[in-house]
Amino acid sequence: MSSLFGQDVSLYQQFNGRFDFTFIGNTLNPMENTFQTQPNILSTSEASLNLSANDSIVKAYLYWAGSGTGDFDVKLNNISFQAERTFSHQRISSGLTLDYFSAFVDITDYVSETGNGSYVFSDLDVSSFLAQHFIVKTNFAGWAIIIIYKNDNLPLNQINVYDGLQGVPQELQITLNSLNVIDDVGAKIGFLAWEGDVGIAVNETLTINGSILSNPPLNPANNAFNGTNSFTGSTTLYNMDLDVYDIQNNIQPGDSSAEIALTSGQDFVMINAVVTKLNSQVPDAVIETDSVTLNCDSRFITVDYTVYNLATATNPLPSETPIAIYANDILIGTTETTTIIEIGASESGTIVIQIPIEIEGEFTLTFVVDDIGNGTGIVSEIDETNNSDEIVIELIFSPETISIPDLFSCNEGLSLGTFDLITHVEEFITNSAEEIAFYESENDAFLLQNQILNPTNYSIQPTPKTIYIRIENEDCFSIISFDLKTRNCPPTIYNFISANNDGFNDNFFIDGLKDIFLNYELFVYNRWGVLLWTGRNNDPFWQGEVTERKSFQGGNAPEGTYYYVLELNDPDYLAPFVGYLYLTR
Known part of the structure; x- marks a missing residue:
């Protein structure tokens, strides 16, 4: 006998709070298939749900299974349901290639509305595969509903639902991950299994963490999968098992996983779903960086952050929960929460951090709650992988200062x-x-x-x-x-005068002179070197008049060529400007 393939059992959904679980369901086998003289499957079967008045349904998952490649449209209380997820398993036995299937649909809304009472399952057709499977006595069909419910009187628990479809040809190992064992009081585990036979008990064991599980007389240690229902005490759940075990002494506080092992020397068994309940009164802390304030030319940054204790937590987050702050994995600061954070609540804080000089350019700023600064936490949480938040930032600096000449x-x-x-x-x-x-x-x-x-x-x-x-x-x-x-730039000398008062060139104009060279002196001589006129900053420009020679004082110089000397009396211009000018009338 050899198994060819199947879907490994793995975590499907997790619930944290005042939750518990139960199973209901029934077989479609009219009797143990080992004892059938010819294959036969019932068209319907029935099971009852009886929750207490204080129990409210959180989730209801319908599973059905059988021999063959699958029928994925069924009815419950004459309401049609179609599979949302499917599983398959195939093996070779006695030279035959044999197929098995399982299907899943979330029927929470329907069960919540219907509530307690009878549930009748129908329209599952595996008839075309019965003859082949009858040869090796694995002809079966059945259904079950896994129900997660809430009751405010329950302790805070963690419920994990695992599913897949794995067969036990001789030995099967299943690792249940994502456990969070805080207290083992009231811990239990439930199994939805198919095709176990009450009459076959050859090396058939079910263990958790190396300890054999049993619940005699219903489930003896050497025949765990024997067509029984631990929830109702039934021993006529032919070729399927709805079993629950107390594992209070088989799992330890601090465990994050458990090892399930099944052995069977002869009986073919398939595990479809496993549900665990563990006492889990723990918080679930996450942190978010709300805003980062950068200052120009400063390595000090201000960060606003918020620590949350998620609504899925089952206990308050204690005060003084440490927070570590990293820049590119370098620890640059620590702080802590200041109050007890209730379930679903939060606490905001602000911290000023100095970024080390060796951090340049873009860097990753990471805040980690429940971290003492070396990656170690001090608070047990539901999820130890969601404690950090990171943001990529870069310090800001002013433009480079430069020297600009005058x-x-x-x-x-x-x-x-x-x-x-x-x-x-x-x-x-x-x-x-x-x-x-x-x-x-x-x-x-x-x-x-x-x-x-x-x-x-x-x-x-x-x-x-x-x-x-x-x-x-x-x-x-x-x-x-x-x-x-x-x-004081060099003046521009215009050496032509037409002193006729026509508004053009009426005086000896020198551009860039007045009110610039405040101490200048301008001298005008005739061709024989006789000084005729002297002008300074407060004087008008020369218009051809004679002011220095007494014999001609008050008169006008005749037309002709004259000689000028301009003393600027400026340290940048020590030599005078000299030249000729021409006077006409």
Whole structure:
């Protein structure tokens, strides 16, 4: 005999709270198939549900099974149900390839509405496979409902429902994971199994963690799967078993798994579902980072977080539950809860953390509740794998501060200057992702007020004048400054005078002189070197009059060529400007 394939029994659903479970169901075999003289299957069978008035149904799962490849449309109380999940098993025995199946449907709504009373199962057809299976006496069919119910008078328990379809050719090992054993008081385990025979007890054992389970006389140690129903005491559940065992002394507080082992020297048995009930008065803590506040140019960050004790928990989360904080797996801080967090409640907190200098660029910030700082927890929980929350962040820094040289412009008079601020700074601020704006005071730059709106043609008086640049990236800003200064540029001398009062060239005009070189002196000589006129900053330009030669004082110089000397009296211009000018009338 060899098994070809099946579906391993594994965790399907978990319930935490004041819950318990029960099974109801019945066989469709009219008698033990070992004793049948010809194969036969009933068209219907019946079972009764009798919960107490304080029990409320949480879940009801209908399973049915039989010989063959499967019938997945059945009726319960003449209501049609179709399988939501299916299982199959195949083996070779006596040269025959034999198929077996099981099906599942969640009928919680129907059972909750129907409540206590009779449940009649029908319309399961395995007739076409009976003859083949009768050869090896594995012709069977049956059904069961696994019911999880709540009662406020129950202790806090954890109910685990495992299912699949695994056969026992000689030996079968099933590991029940995701257990959370806090207290073994009242612990029990239930089995939905198919095809066990009461008359075959050859090396047939059922163990948990190495200890044999039995419930004599209903389920003796050497014949666990014998067509019985532990919930009703029936011994006529032909070729199926609905059994429950007390495992209070077979499992220990702290266990997270249990090993189920089945052996059978002759009898073919299939396990379809296993249900455990364990006392589980424990919290279930999770943590979430709600917000992270970053400050420019600072390695201190502020994190708002919330610790939850999930509604699926079965006990409050104690105060002073530790919280560890990591940056790229480096422990950078610890804190703890401050109050007892009831089931379904939460506690919010805020912490300021300094990020170490070795953490650069993007990094993962991780908060872990129930962690003393080395991955070790001090609180037993329903789920020890949901205690962390992480977020990828990056510290923010202001744009790099740079030195910008002073900007010079020609003095337009009394230190008035006109400047192109944009062109000047573009040479030094080359990051196109940064935005720049100009201000006349550092306070304005900080407050984003009174921005200079004409930076390409900016006139200011007096100079020197300090200009402040606000440079912004996506998150931060920097403020730098440079000075605007004017210098006395060389004057432009127009050496032609047409002193006829026609509004054009009526005087000896020198551009860039008045109110710029405040101490200048301008002398006009005739061709023989005689001084005719002297002018200074407060004097009008020469219009051809004679003011220095007494014999001609008050008169006008005739047309002709004259000689000028311009002393700027400026340390940058020690040599005078000299040249000829021409006077016409």
